[in-house]
Structures are given as C-alpha cells and as structure tokens.
Amino acid sequence: MNALLVTLPPYAADLAIVAVVALCTLLTRVLPFLLFGRGGRQPAPFILYLGRVLPAAVMAILVVYCLRSTGFSAASGFVPQAAGVAVVAALHLWKRNDLLSIAGGTAVYMALLRLL
Amino acid sequence: MKELKFAARQTLPVLCGYIFLGIAFGLLLQQAGYGWGWALLSSALIYAGSMQFVLVQLLGGGFGSLVSVALTTLSVNSRHLFYGLSFLEEFAHMGGARPYMIFSLTDETYSLLCGVRVPPALDRKRTFLCISALDQCYWVTGSLLGNVLGSVLPFDMTGIDFAMTALFVVIFIEQWLSAATHAPALLGLGFGLLSLLVFGPDAFLLPALVCTVLALGLLRGRIGPAVDPPAKEADAP
Known part of the structure; x- marks a missing residue:
C-alpha cells in the first residue's frame, strides 16, 4: 500500500486518500443500519432500548466534547466557556426559546474571549 | 415549502x-x-x-x-x-x-x-x-x-x-426537561467527564461512549421500564 501511494502521481494519491476517508466515514454511519435495520424484521428489543436512551447520554458527552479543551491555568481558558454555558442554560430555562439561548450564550462567549 | x-x-x-x-x-x-x-x-x-x-x-x-x-x-x-x-x-x-x-x-x-x-x-x-x-x-x-x-x-x-456548543446544551436541557428518567443523561455526563480525566481531550470520546453503552446495557432492568413504549403501540409516532 505504501508503494502504491509513492508510485501514483500526487493528485491521484490524494484522490485515493479522499476516497478511502469517504468510504470509511460512510462505513461507520451505515454499519448500525446494516447490522440491525434490514430485512423488514424488527431490531432486537435491546437495540431499540439503546436507541431510545442514547440521545440523552450522547448529548451530555457532546457537551463535554465541545468543552474538552477548557484549561484552568488562566481565567481566559475557562471563564468564557463557563459563562457561555451558564447564560445558555439560564436563558433557556427562563424563556425556552432555543435561538435566544444560543445567540445570548454565543455573544457572551465571544465578548469574554476578547475582554480576557 | x-x-x-x-x-x-x-x-x-x-x-x-x-x-x-x-x-x-x-x-x-x-x-x-x-x-x-x-x-x-x-x-x-x-x-x-x-x-x-x-x-x-x-x-x-x-x-x-x-x-x-x-x-x-x-x-x-x-x-x-x-x-x-x-x-x-x-x-x-x-x-x-x-x-x-x-x-x-x-x-x-x-x-x-x-x-x-x-x-x-x-x-x-x-x-x-x-x-x-x-x-x-x-x-x-x-x-x-x-x-x-x-x-x-x-x-x-x-x-x-x-453556537454549536450552545446547541448541544439547549438540546441537552430540552431532553432533560422531558425525560422520564435522568439516568442516561447522568451516565453520559459522568462517563464523559471521567473519561476526559483519564484519557485526555484527544482520546476520551470513544471510551466515554463505550462505557456509557455498557452501563446503559447493564442497567436496562432499572431504566428500561421508564423508556420502553407500552407493548403494542410501538409503531405510533
């Protein structure tokens, strides 16, 4: 495989890389459907249970993921993130308007990035 | 449209x-x-x-x-x-x-x-x-x-x-407010933070997901009754 990349002209090797990345990405997305979603039969109850409880768990993990680079050595490393999330949560619990919560929190975050 | x-x-x-x-x-x-x-x-x-x-x-x-x-x-x-x-x-x-x-x-x-x-x-x-x-x-x-x-x-x-972080926070809150049980959200949060501490920011995502799925599987007996639809109505939207 190494030899293949070396002998191809540069643009062809890059095309091959894009193709492999695209196919492998697609594979990770399509696999659950290939394994559990075909043939007209109902997926196992356990799989359906996982599908129902995963969104709440995944959303918590994605929030952690977005904030993963938060650092605590300087105020500028965590205050914008903490204040941004707090404003989003407070606005949302108050008004339940998603765009208002997102715009408010993002504005506070961007302002603090520049002030600190 | x-x-x-x-x-x-x-x-x-x-x-x-x-x-x-x-x-x-x-x-x-x-x-x-x-x-x-x-x-x-x-x-x-x-x-x-x-x-x-x-x-x-x-x-x-x-x-x-x-x-x-x-x-x-x-x-x-x-x-x-x-x-x-x-x-x-x-x-x-x-x-x-x-x-x-x-x-x-x-x-x-x-x-x-x-x-x-x-x-x-x-x-x-x-x-x-x-x-x-x-x-x-x-x-x-x-x-x-x-x-x-x-x-x-x-x-x-x-x-x-x-804005993307904020979107995830908003959806998390919405799901929290409407959830029959908070166990999945808390498990995700707990394993997310734990995994971040153990594996660091570049490698924590997959271990966090795997641990959460395992825990959700093990706790199905406790969590399942709160989220499973009543028998026979599974197809209603």
Missing part, C-alpha cells in the same frame, strides 16, 4: 457553526495548497467535520499507507456507530431518502433530529430530509468560502462556533 422554512429555522445554530468551521477547514486546505475542487469534493463526499481537519494532514502522502488512512478514519469517526441506533425505525420509513439520511448523520444533524418536534401540519419525513440537506449545504458553502476567499475575509468571528 413549509417544511423547508421550518427546517431553516431549526438549523440556524448549525448554520452559524458550520459556516465558520467550514471556512476554517477551507482556509486550512487552501494553505496546504489544495484549491476549491478539493474543498467541494471532501465536504460533499466525506462530510465529517473533525475528520476533514485530520484529512488536511493526511493529504500529500505524508501519513503513509492507505491502510493507516483507513484506520485513522475509522477511529476518529467510530462514535457514528452509535448514532444510527436511534434512527433504525425512523429512517426505515424514509424510502429513497434513506441512504442520504444515513450518509449525512453528523453530530449536529443527529442532535437536531433527536431534538426536533415536527408540527403535525408538516410532513415529518420531508422535514427530516430538509434538516439533513440544509446542514450539508452550510458545510459545503463554508468550506468553499474559506477556500476561495481565505484570508481575505475581513471580519473577526473568532468564537462564533460556540
């Missing part, structure tokens, strides 16, 4: 995030010597944000073999394995749109589709398709803008991508 209008409003936070993350990706690609064709190709065919940033490093062959390219991609995107599980039934009813719905299930689209409450007056399948397609349009547009205009862009929008 009412569905498109509704989807446009729902996807507004992703518009902010994708346009500016897309610009960052397009710019990076341009600085590595790759023009708009490459930006279009990768955003249209790969359509996976974090992986496309890795792709910029892989292009040019500096990374070695296609096998290692494949392994890198599989590990960076392995979290997607879990997303499909929530839409096995929903997508099964989407006919010709099903392949595209599966292909385009990014983190952000997954979150929107999990959280969206489609008004009864709208066609649910069409709304789902509009949300997925609009999200990819934003991403493609952003990467083209970044690649073509690049460093000419005059405004400093540093931090606008926080």
